[in-house]
Amino acid sequence: MTTNYDFLFERSFEQSNKDTKGPHVTLTYAQSLDGKIAGRHGQQLILSGAQSMTATHILRLKHDAILVGIGTVLNDDPRLTVRLTSEDLPKGSGPIRHPQPIILDSKLRFPTTAKLLLPTSPTRPWIFTSPIHSSSQKKANLERLGARVFVLDLDLSGHISLEGLFSTLWENNIRSVMVEGGASVISSFLKSGLVDSFLLTIAPVYVGKDGVSAVKDAEVKKNIFQEASI
Ligand SMILES: NC(=O)C1=CN([C@@H]2O[C@H](COP(=O)(O)OP(=O)(O)OC[C@H]3O[C@@H](n4cnc5c(N)ncnc54)[C@H](O)[C@@H]3O)[C@@H](O)[C@H]2O)C=CC1
Numbered sequence: 269m270t271t272n273y274d275f276l277f278e279r280s281f282e283q284s285n286k287d288t289k290g291p292h293v294t295l296t297y298a299q300s301l302d303g304k305i306a307g308r309h310g311q312q313l314i315l316s317g318a319q320s321m322t323a324t325h326i327l328r329l330k331h332d333a334i335l336v337g338i339g340t341v342l343n344d345d346p347r348l349t350v351r352l353t354s355e356d357l358p359k360g361s362g363p364i365r366h367p368q369p370i371i372l373d374s375k376l377r378f379p380t381t382a383k384l385l386l387p388t389s390p391t392r393p394w395i396f397t398s399p400i401h402s403s404s405q406k407k408a409n410l411e412r413l414g415a416r417v418f419v420l421d422l423d424l425s426g427h428i429s430l431e432g433l434f435s436t437l438w439e440n441n442i443r444s445v446m447v448e449g450g451a452s453v454i455s456s457f458l459k460s461g462l463v464d465s466f467l468l469t470i471a472p473v474y475v476g477k478d479g480v481s482a483v484k485d486a487e488v489k490k491n492i493f494q495e496a497s498i
């Protein structure tokens with residue numbers, strides 16, 4: 269069976285529904301029937317099938333930036349690149365452009381051995397951390413390896429302020445950002461009301477109670493399907 273992905277190519281991800289200046293936000297992740305995005309102790313699971321994975325990579329191609337939390341980097345060591353076959357690209361698409369990786373990392377735990385810092389990685393990550401790390405040796409080491417480290421204030425819950433993040437991304441010409449996870453980041457974005465598009469893959473499997481829930485906060489859970497446009 270062949271799948272037509274034109275609906276994803278035709279869609280613009282640059283128009284935000286928000287009044288204020290800020291990038292268009294697409295939230296997308298894969299979960300099991302019981303709402304889990306990873307296994308026991310965060311074990312990475314391949315929940316997407318081939319077609320859904322292709323859709324994910326088309327979304328990566330269509331966005332200026334891709335965002336994950338440091339928990340995902342430490343657990344999965346992701347590449348966050350676009351990997352598509354020529355059959356999946358419409359004719360005349362031109363060369364593949366990889367999105368800018370953005371990492372939310374309040375305590376600057378980003379490992380200097382991460383795949384995102386390898387010379388073979390097409391785009392160096394932008395890491396957002398808190399003022400306490402503004403002149404640390406770790407920051408200098410990451411910058412020497414090619415990362416850009418931005419310092420932003422924390423919000424009341426001790427996380428990077430999403431408002432501050434958004435204006436910094438806008439100032440740096442990021443007009444669209446795809447948020448992939450993990451669990452804490454998904455909850456933060458759902459709570460923030462900043463999500464413009466939501467693409468959820470549901471795999472026909474149960475992971476069980478030891479798995480990592482996509483959304484832990486009961487209040488967020490209740491509001492997901494009322495507020496997000498699917
Ligand atoms: N199935 C899927 O589609 C995906 C699954 N995952 C899974 O998610 C798990 C990781 O999830 P978590 O441990 O929750 O880590 P996470 O990736 O959500 O990162 C959380 C960390 O980000 C930092 N952070 C800074 N500002 C933040 C903000 N405003 N909001 C939230 N976090 C902020 C904090 O240091 C926090 O500890 C892994 O097991 C991974 O495999 C991750 C992405 C996609």
Ligand SMILES: Nc1nc(O)c(N)c(N[C@@H]2O[C@H](COP(=O)(O)O)[C@@H](O)[C@H]2O)n1
Nearest residue numbers: 298313314315316344346347348349448
């Ligand atoms: N779309 C999707 N489906 C799944 O089943 C997944 N486990 C994920 N995980 C996300 O993809 C990242 C890995 O990216 P690379 O293949 O290394 O480029 C992983 O860290 C999660 O963000 N996504």
